[in-house]
Amino acid sequence: MAARRSVVEREMIALLPRLRRFALALCKTQDVADDLVQETCERAITRAEQFEEGTRLDRWMFSIMSSRWKNHLRSQKVRAADSDDEVLTTIIDERESGRAERLQALSEVERALLRLPLDQRETLMLTSIEGLSYREAAETLDVAIGTVMSRVSRARLTLAGELGAGA
């Protein structure tokens, strides 16, 4: 039993860097992202009985995180503000709070990714960066696979257009 506990702990802990990366793409600031990761882990505790045997822990955690963030946005009624203006505001806030170094370090593709609408952004993160298949992403986000394909196509076309000058 102790050995199994150790394995589960390591699996959860080993996921943290990827959870932080996904959360950063959702929240756009590291402090908020870390709060979301912590909330996701705590949510996993209370929902442990819902984790289905034979499924992957990472997908389950991504699913929880996505739902929690959308619930948060809905509760704050700020989802409509998820736009370029918000990114600009975020960047200004980051600079004012002394985290300009992190923002200056953002690559061109990272800035372009953060400008995508939330639905496209999280879908692209799961498929192109986390390596989930379209079907896995659809199951993780609880949407139809056609929705995933549409979001991925639109997101990649947008990125291609924005990064095109450097191609």
Add this chain to the structure above:
Amino acid sequence: MTEPDEGLPPLSADTLPLYLPLYMDGALDQADRSAVEDLMKDNPEAEEILRLLDHADHALPDAFGDVLDAPLPLALARAASAAGAALEDRPAPPAQRSHFWGVAAAAVFALMIGVPGGFFYGQQQGRDAALIESADQTRARFGWVAQIVGYHRLYSAEERHLVEVSAAEADHIQTWIGNRTGRSFSIPDLSGQGLEFRVARLLAVNGKPTAQLMYVPTDGGDPIGLCFLRTGAEAAGLTDRARDEFNMTTWRRDGYSFIAIGTQPPEVIRQVAESASVAL
């Protein structure tokens, strides 16, 4: 409840761009694929979009990669440990899955805690000191190669899993991996070395998509693996190495790092690498 489908509009000359990313992924059915190819004939605009998509797809896998190497905040590590303890009270999963995740998680975990300033230096120093030292040494000496050794050990022990993956599924994964790693490739034909291709998989090494192609000797014996990922490293010729019970041949080309690995003698692994390097 699954949300309503927000799928793509019907394919036409106007909507062709929306289908091009899926065309690149090999995700379209035969009818749509043929229709896309018809619309692409003598269509320089579509060719330009494909070129821009390819450029963006190459840049995407590295996005926010620095987060993977950053030290973990203490609160997060505590929350994850608590979640692990809660999950531990659940019924035991199937033995095969437990073994898979145990080995895979241990490999990632060992590399992760090698990051100076991370949570474990302050909280679990005694418990994990030996592992931290080992991870540091391993990371310094072998980097991504050490992780491949861990994965290969895992798959070498999973013969049952290997035979459960159908050839048709492997073809699909091949296309998918080509897109995810940003490298178009053909599955090397190693029949001349007495090897039969069994399965292609996508791994994550330091968060980067990594292709793994597994072969088995037609006359029995341990499998041989071919892996590659984009590292941006300068080109280098074939180099023979050894780690634990495995022999390896590594090479680098076009910003990608490649490895052939198995328990076979070094000269056998090198022959595999020489043949595979033509197709990869």
